[in-house]
Amino acid sequence: MLTPDDDGGAAGNDRGRRCRRRPWGLSVTIPTPNADDYAKVDHDGNIWVAPGRFSLRPSSWINGPITAPILPNPAAASRYLGGMLTPQPRRWRPGQAVALAMEPQSSRMLQKCLEEGGIQEFDLMFQEVLAGFPTLAGHAFGNYLCQKLIDKSPPEHRALILRRLAGSIARLSVDVHGTRVIQNLIELCTTPEETALITLEFKGLAVNARSQAYDWVFDELSDECGKLATDQVGCRVFQTAFDVSTGTVRERLALAITENAAQLSVDQWGNYVVQRLLHVGDKVMRRRLIQVLLPSMATLALLKFSSNVVERCLRRAPDEALVDAIVAEMCMSGPERLAALMCDPYGNYCVQTAMRVYESSQAKLEHLAGLVRPHLPLLKVRYRQPVVKNLAASYPDLIYERRPGDLFPRNKL
Template sequence: MKVDMEMEILLNEIPLLHHGGLLGGVDAGVDDDVDLSFLIHELAAMGVVEGDDEPPVPAAAAGLGFSGLFYPKKGENVVSSHPFSMPNHCARMPSLFDPVPFDAAAAATDLWTIRCSPPPSSSPPAATPRARCKNGRRKNGGCGMTTKPKKCAPASKPPHGESLAGLRGLMYHVARDQHGCRFLQERLDDGKREVDLIFAGVSRHAAQLMVDPFGNYLMQKLLSVCDAEQRMALVLTLTAAPCVLVRISLNVHGTRAVQKLIESLRTREEISLVIDTLRPGFLELIKDPNGNHVVQKCLQSFEANDNKAIFDAAAVHCLDIGMQCHGCCVLQRCIARSRGEHREKLVAAIACNGFELAQDAYGNYVVQYVIDLKIPNANSSLAQQFEGRYIHLSMQKFSSNVVEKCLKVFKEADKAKIILELLDMPRLEQLLQHPYANYVIYSALQNSKGSLHSALTNAIRPHVELLRTSPYCKRIYSRALLKR
């Protein structure tokens, strides 16, 4: 097997390395300073010895495995061609904390104004963890083939300023990485200096990060810790181009970031900029499963006067948005948050389209919401539209719920008109057996009084046998007055 041959060659080379000084010009007389850690890590990968937690892998051999090892040919100088020579090893192993060269152009583009790298220390460097491991292995018996080598002490982490300084010009790319985004979010808790540095690195890319699966979390955290000037700068960036904020709001990740932006707005100028930017896409936002939450967040976070543009648009397009699954919820929220003239205008627009909305799967909920408000003008307008059509509405799945609501909320005179229209039905038994109209008859019995209730009971009583057998009439038959 190829791996067995490689293992045998490595094991045969160990005595030569230890006694003959084959590590790239190391004298045999100073073999105590020889570092065999890389060779031990190679053997550990084969299963011969146990290696350290983080073996130094050369960049040139990282993707080659054992197939990239070089073996001397017959008659070739072993010392000059040995793959584990110290000069080759050092050339291939750059330090993890080598100083990052400062790129003035990148710093200027990311608005860096503070140099975070501390000045170089003049004191002699401390002993590295590698040297301690090497000494430990030498004391425990030569190359450490029979004993487990001591683990290196963990390298100290660079200071916070140094960590951010190494990200100059790369902050946007780091924010789009899962672990990098978490790191930057944690650094936002370290103080104003870190907030300023991160803001300078990502503010120009706010629109792209808000729709990123990971970057949107950083933007949400940044909005919660930035100051008023930085928040205004973000608002100006997002509202500079038309429809940018609308497209972000329609995104599954961007909608969360925009909602956080709306929550953080404080001044009238910021609110006005955001509302004016969202207004052209109002209809698209309301009908979208992500965008409708942005509109609702505006209604929840801003005052009624600030939401005037939303109320006006909702009144104009009430029929269109009221017959849509997300739009009917937004329309009800608009009614709840509006006041005075805006509310009257919105309710009147819905009442004028009451007959069409009442027959819709979603619009009927808007009509029922308006009826429950008990606004005299609105209910009177609805009663005029429904008059003469109650039979038609009672025999439909969605509008039958609206007729039941009318029987519960309308004034007595309007209730009487509904019941009289039901009694004028030539064949009342059709309504009694209908899967939807039977609920209307039952509500009429519950909400009628006096002579009107007696007239309805007398009209139903001749059909008692039908009520006993029909599956849709059991609720009506259960009424105590009909059992007598």
């Protein structure tokens, strides 16, 4: 309950009036003359009080500047207090926009100003923020104001932003905050001038895949597939390019990936490009890629990155004949090779994936289970427990058997 303070309480009761208890459970003493000297309503609807006038409880006085809202319901407060509280307009001082944009609360305030303000306020803020755009674009809070400005900017203003960001776009593209601003710019590019500015800045490393003006980028990706697809950023560009390409352009990219499949599959970044082709490519592309990798499937299954490619091949093979060929290459070339796969920390997952793919064919699953069962005791303890647990859950007959007279199934291992 709000109470008058010790120094001014009695005088306040004499000069003012006491409000009855309101629905939110607060009572306030507001001096009748010049009420605006004691309480204000800010642009967010909070009611603020002058220092030393009110407190939340007798032992907690409000001292210092007006820094704490005390009444949460401005509509009710204005009605009960007779309209004595004056709403304060939202203000920001010219020359402070860049500094304000770096604080969470004031950044939101500036964004709200852009949303509700007119063209004059937009022009004023744009000219001020433009000077600090490279810094704000990579800032945790400033990037939101930059995105808001881009959204509300016409093409000629976006061109000014691109010129101001010259030399910084590549750096911002790999920044956790700046990448949002650059993506927003690329998304909204509509004029040849904007397109030319972005192309010049990225020097072929960025893709606005919606425009036919970027066909030369696809040519560059195809020619330098082995180099670009093994780069951390390049592999993402390659996947995006493949996703949005069509017709002969996609076919050219698929051929480039297939020709470099062996190199890409064992690379920490390149394997994602191969998996992308297997995920979104058509049957012809997938069949061609798997046939290229088929002779080395057993070796690829033993390696950290390429084992993921092998599992993807098993899941995305266009027909059962290719699945049988992959399984035969991995598991049916000899007991030594299968034992090596079962005991390998990566290879054993490829074997489990093959068994899941064969679930639709009972005969093939039983045949593969018969090949796998003799090697289960060879598994290292650290690998055996999760593998056996997964196999027992999916294929209990592989792990357990029940003999005549047994109350419970026996572990075959």
